[in-house]
Amino acid sequence: MTANSRAAAAEILHKLLQCEGSLTGHLNNIRDRDDAAFVQELCFGCCRWFHLLQAILAQLLKKPLKGQHDELHCLLLLGLYQLRESSKADYAIINETVSACDQLGKAWARGLVNGVLRNYQRNRQDIDSKLPESAFYSHPAWLRKTLQQQWPEQASQIMANANRRPPMTLRCNSTRQSRIDLLRRLEQGNVSGRPGQWAETAIYLDQASNAEALPGFAEGAFSVQDEASQLVPDLLQLAAGQRALDACAAPGGKASHILESEQSLSELVALDSDARRAERIGENLQRLQLSASIKVADARDTGAWWDGRGFDRILLDAPCSATGVIRRHPDIKLLRQRDDIGRLQQLQAQLLDALWPCLNPGGLLLYTTCSLLRQENEISVGNFLERCEDAKYEGIAADWGVECAYGRQLLTGDETGPDGFYFALLRKDQGR
């Protein structure tokens, strides 16, 4: 990869537009570079504002570039992003973006890049005023329209929040210390924060920082986890002696919280179909000095992983569109397609059907997603209830989120609030 930060960011963006890998994965590969933080900022910002920047670029180019989504196209978007968002002087941004052409092996495009960026610098107000209002939401059209249809009153705020930087939230390991003690300890290390509103373990840091460098990380005093996810153990109504299953457990965020919340479970089985991600469960549990039975298998194939002994509690934190966490993973806007939703809904239905027989009579299954889309949430749950006779819906009484036909939905919060997240609780009949 090239040494120039902007060219490196253009290469990453180009890969994402080819649907190659994820932003987190690509940034992980460059984390040893001196300019890693800057490349990350460029990539995050450009993904966040991608659809707006595309609309601007379309106005600036007399005709579309030949390679619609090649590195040069990405470099132009990065230049526009910086002209809009960076505090650096415009001339420096333009000069440095023009220089990146050489690193990309596109020295011939220096004049073009210079011309396009200077044009925007001079005529920004006029160009912006010609854009349709929808461009400023900076979301793919299919997702914007779906949100506007499904959440007509909230869609504008949801999209505005999805374009903000997310807060950094910690989960206090309450087996080690109280939240107030952890806040004091952080304060002594010059890290300030405030308690979350809904989860008793949540702490919002006033400023994001490297978690590993915070006091207490190595010894497991806390984990990094959004407040929405921290609501899970309470909803599961855990008690000593129960056998629990986390069916889609990697990297182990909720599994470790379950173990911290109830230390006398008879067993927690932490299952995931992705072997590499499942390794992270072990690493996280080790740091927190917790243990679970970690299994790698497709949860739908119960013959491959289930020993036939029932579970009292099942968490199905299902794979989903992740439309509730776009502020943390803005590349979702580039990678997720409308057609993915039906495929995900089918997978969610198959997981519910396969896991239900593993639940003991009287037991609870908590279905969660980080999606805002009703197809993956209340519709998935409603369809399951229709086809499963011994499943009973249990309402969630809470002072957070929006009550849906089935389940409760948190909509993407601002810098002081949780991610978009969905929860539904199902109980299995006691039988006769």
Ligand SMILES: C[S@@+](CC[C@H](N)C(=O)[O-])C[C@H]1O[C@@H](n2cnc3c(N)ncnc32)[C@H](O)[C@@H]1O
């Ligand atoms: C939303 S993530 C889970 C996050 C995790 N619960 C946590 O809190 O750290 C969904 C997980 O489902 C896993 N997954 C996807 N399809 C699966 C399947 N058929 N069986 C088991 N796990 C699956 C993915 O590998 C991914 O790790």
